[in-house]
Amino acid sequence: MKRELKPDFERYMKALHCEEPDCVPQGDWHVDHRPKEAFMGRKITTLQDHVDFWHTAGYDYVTSSSGILEPVRAPEGMTTKGEAVHTEYGDKVSREWANTHEGMLTSWEKFEAYTWPSIDDFDLSKWDAFDLNLPKGMKAILLLGKIYTTAWMYMGAETFFNALEQDEELAAAIINKIGEIQYQTFLRVTEHSCVGAVLNPDDIAFNTGLLVHPKYLRKYVFPWYKKMGQVCREKGIGFIFHSDGDCTEVMEDFIDCGFHAFNPIQPNAMDIVEVKRRWGKKLCLIGNINLDSTLTLGTPNDVRAEVYERIRTIGPGGGYMVSSSNSITDYVPPENMKALIDATYEFGKYPIQLEEGGVKGKFWTSTTKVRKTETTKIETGLDVNAYVDAFLSNDLPKAIAAMQRDIDRGVSPGAVVSDGLIPAITIIGEQFQNGQIYIPEMMIAARAMSATLDHFKERLTGKGAAKKLGTVVIGTVQGDLHDIGKNLVAMILKGQGFQVEDLGVSVSTAKFVQAVKEKKPEIVAMSALLTTTMIEMKATIEALKAAGLRDRVKVIVGGAPVTPAFAAQIGADGNAYDAPGAAKLCKELLA
Ligand code: B1M
Numbered sequence: 001m002k003r004e005l006k007p008d009f010e011r012y013m014k015a016l017h018c019e020e021p022d023c024v025p026q027g028d029w030h031v032d033h034r035p036k037e038a039f040m041g042r043k044i045t046t047l048q049d050h051v052d053f054w055h056t057a058g059y060d061y062v063t064s065s066s067g068i069l070e071p072v073r074a075p076e077g078m079t080t081k082g083e084a085v086h087t088e089y090g091d092k093v094s095r096e097w098a099n100t101h102e103g104m105l106t107s108w109e110k111f112e113a114y115t116w117p118s119i120d121d122f123d124l125s126k127w128d129a130f131d132l133n134l135p136k137g138m139k140a141i142l143l144l145g146k147i148y149t150t151a152w153m154y155m156g157a158e159t160f161f162n163a164l165e166q167d168e169e170l171a172a173a174i175i176n177k178i179g180e181i182q183y184q185t186f187l188r189v190t191e192h193s194c195v196g197a198v199l200n201p202d203d204i205a206f207n208t209g210l211l212v213h214p215k216y217l218r219k220y221v222f223p224w225y226k227k228m229g230q231v232c233r234e235k236g237i238g239f240i241f242h243s244d245g246d247c248t249e250v251m252e253d254f255i256d257c258g259f260h261a262f263n264p265i266q267p268n269a270m271d272i273v274e275v276k277r278r279w280g281k282k283l284c285l286i287g288n289i290n291l292d293s294t295l296t297l298g299t300p301n302d303v304r305a306e307v308y309e310r311i312r313t314i315g316p317g318g319g320y321m322v323s324s325s326n327s328i329t330d331y332v333p334p335e336n337m338k339a340l341i342d343a344t345y346e347f348g349k350y351p352i353q354l355e356e357g358g359v360k361g362k363f364w365t366s367t368t369k370v371r372k373t374e375t376t377k378i379e380t381g382l383d384v385n386a387y388v389d390a391f392l393s394n395d396l397p398k399a400i401a402a403m404q405r406d407i408d409r410g411v412s413p414g415a416v417v418s419d420g421l422i423p424a425i426t427i428i429g430e431q432f433q434n435g436q437i438y439i440p441e442m443m444i445a446a447r448a449m450s451a452t453l454d455h456f457k458e459r460l461t462g463k464g465a466a467k468k469l470g471t472v473v474i475g476t477v478q479g480d481l482h483d484i485g486k487n488l489v490a491m492i493l494k495g496q497g498f499q500v501e502d503l504g505v506s507v508s509t510a511k512f513v514q515a516v517k518e519k520k521p522e523i524v525a526m527s528a529l530l531t532t533t534m535i536e537m538k539a540t541i542e543a544l545k546a547a548g549l550r551d552r553v554k555v556i557v558g559g560a561p562v563t564p565a566f567a568a569q570i571g572a573d574g575n576a577y578d579a580p581g582a583a584k585l586c587k588e589l590l591a
Pocket of ligand 1: 529
């Protein structure tokens with residue numbers, strides 16, 4: 001469909017102010033390089049090429065990063081390389097990301113010795129060029145403000161989570177340093193007349209909720225957002241917050257920080273109709289076209305139908321822009337990206353008068369979150385709560401004393417583990433599932449339990465020892481570098497009494513097969529967070545079959561986009577939604 005609308009940033013601003021412009025704007029903030037080239041049918045190399053892309057594709061803006069403090073593309077010395085990430089373009093690319101376990105700034109010494117980039121070295125020429133050359137009607141959206149994500153990437157996720165609970169001052173000092181640099185950069189760039197809005201892509205959540213307790217965000221991170229928000233409001237420029245996952249707990253905080261809009265409202269994490277009902281008068285909503293399924297696995301007609309449905313339900317009254325539920329990644333087929341753009345233009349004219357069911361597509365559903373509401377009552381005759389408290393407060397002497405007390409009462413060390421420690425970590429797991437505690441507490445508790453077990457190692461291997469439940473070989477599949485969830489699964493499995501062989505991230509089928517031959521596990525556990533890497537799970541099962549090993553092991557699969565139906569379809573033995581569920585499943589499979 002030929003687009004006749006001219007770029008008009010006023011349209012975008014109207015939508016940001018929750019008013020009806022002439023039509024629903026497109027709202028994507030990031031398009032990977034390959035889809036850009038496929039759309040343009042040519043190489044994209046210069047700044048002008050990028051501008052041409054955004055202009056030709058019908059956006060009212062170009063987006064561009066500040067380029068400062070971008071450790072998502074990890075600083076030197078702290079990277080994990082992912083080979084063979086699948087793309088839709090007949091090839092595979094390799095990517096590097098920050099290493100999860102340990103980053104560069106893990107102590108006060110390292111923090112104090114680190115030379116931070118200076119704001120004065122910052123090259124502003126890109127913004128000068130935008131000031132002069134942006135096509136009429138277009139503005140630039142500055143991508144800047146990542147503070148939380150930058151902090152954990154500098155420290156490594158696990159060190160960061162740990163520091164929040166154990167050395168809060170260090171975490172706070174690093175966050176503040178980053179906040180200051182981001183803020184100064186923000187002030188410099190927003191002096192340019194080309195800047196129409198600032199989008200802050202700081203992922204603070206995952207599918208079931210915030211990654212850390214909101215008290216930390218409120219104390220250290222949100223005050224910086226608020227400072228930027230004030231400046232944006234004074235200058236009359238837009239201010240947009242991007243975070244994946246379920247941000248329900250802090251939506252009011254976003255309004256308080258001065259954000260005009262929220263993106264991308266992942267369908268498997270938040271229900272956009274409910275979000276619109278609760279906050280739609282104060283926050284413009286941008287996104288929700290499903291990257292997990294429709295955009296990646298659906299047909300152009302599925303995309304068209306989903307855009308129709310969103311515009312029909314969320315568009316009336318204004319305050320909505322169409323975009324992917326994350327970004328346009330290089331595994332979105334080019335024809336689906338085109339369908340997204342065309343359908344926005346086709347259906348988005350105000351006033352919106354679309355009938356229910358006007359365009360039918362096969363809506364692809366992702367796992368919706370499952371939060372338990374009750375905790376299991378555990379009665380074993382031991383004081384399980386003493387272990388729960390000790391693990392959650394990372395109080396090793398207390399945990400050791402409790403275990404010693406139970407042993408002195410005549411309970412065998414093995415029975416203390418199975419009736420005291422394991423029920424305790426099960427209760428903690430349920431608190432995590434219920435959203436009562438967050439990832440740092442869960443990780444710290446799992447580690448405290450592991451340290452307690454280590455302390456009694458000798459007595460646990462002798463008479464009366466707890467039986468090892470079995471060996472699990474675990475890894476994130478090839479092409480996928482997400483490992484925070486996989487690491488949590490590994491920790492909980494260890495805590496529950498499994499021997500765990502962790503193969504790391506981007507694990508090839510050959511490496512899984514080799515590990516099964518060498519480690520002789522009872523279970524192979526595969527994690528994937530990207531829809532396109534899920535096929536590696538199938539490939540691994542096929543490879544195990546080809547090597548004659550499939551009957552020797554149970555295979556479980558998990559990760560945010562993996563569903564029980566997918567697990568069944570590829571011939572896995574089971575799927576678990578979260579880390580405690582994975583441990584339960586492994587036990588059931590070996591029972
Ligand atoms: Co990325 N990312 N990311 N990311 N990222 C997601 C996963 C995404 C859902 C965001 C979105 O759509 N809005 C999306 C994937 C969409 C899809 O395809 N379905 C996405 C994308 C698109 C990308 C890139 C492609 C972005 C780009 O380049 N354009 C890129 C890909 C890199 C690569 O892997 N090749 C990318 C990169 C990154 C970072 C490097 C920046 C970082 C990862 C850092 C790291 O792991 N070392 C990152 C992050 C942090 C996320 C989000 C925000 C959070 C993931 C997380 O750590 N959650 C995520 C958004 C989201 O999840 N909604 C997103 C915390 C963790 C505890 O939860 O991993 O879900 P989770 O694990 C859970 C369960 O899933 C389960 O247990 C855990 C909890 O108990 N579980 C299992 C996990 N494995 C299991 C195995 C089991 C059983 C249960 O049995 C074996």
